[in-house]
Amino acid sequence: MNQSPLLMFVVDRFAGYAGVPAADLLRPEVTMADVIARSPSMHNSIDLMEAFARTSNALKKEHGVRIKLPTFPLDTPMVTVLAAFETQLAAAVAS
Secondary structure, three states, X not given: OOOOHHHHHHHHHHHHHHOOOHHHHOOOOOEHHHHHHHOOXXXXXXXXXXXXXXXXXXXXXXXXXXXXXXXOOXXXXXXXXXXXXXXXXXXXXXX
């Protein structure tokens, strides 16, 4: 996974909203369900989606880049979710 500045912004912001270390999000075995379980503030998938939405809003506000929230099952590794974000970020920067 390319660690572009915009992707790292997403990782850092999401980690902050989730209350988990950013490095955990980049580990291939960590799933979205693991993030919920490790987070001191998340209790369910709604909390997870709220953290994604807050991250997306911060990205738009601070960098003028809009991304759509991905739809994946909770057993999806976070690196897969971040790769989906990375694809959107690359397309947004290229246009």
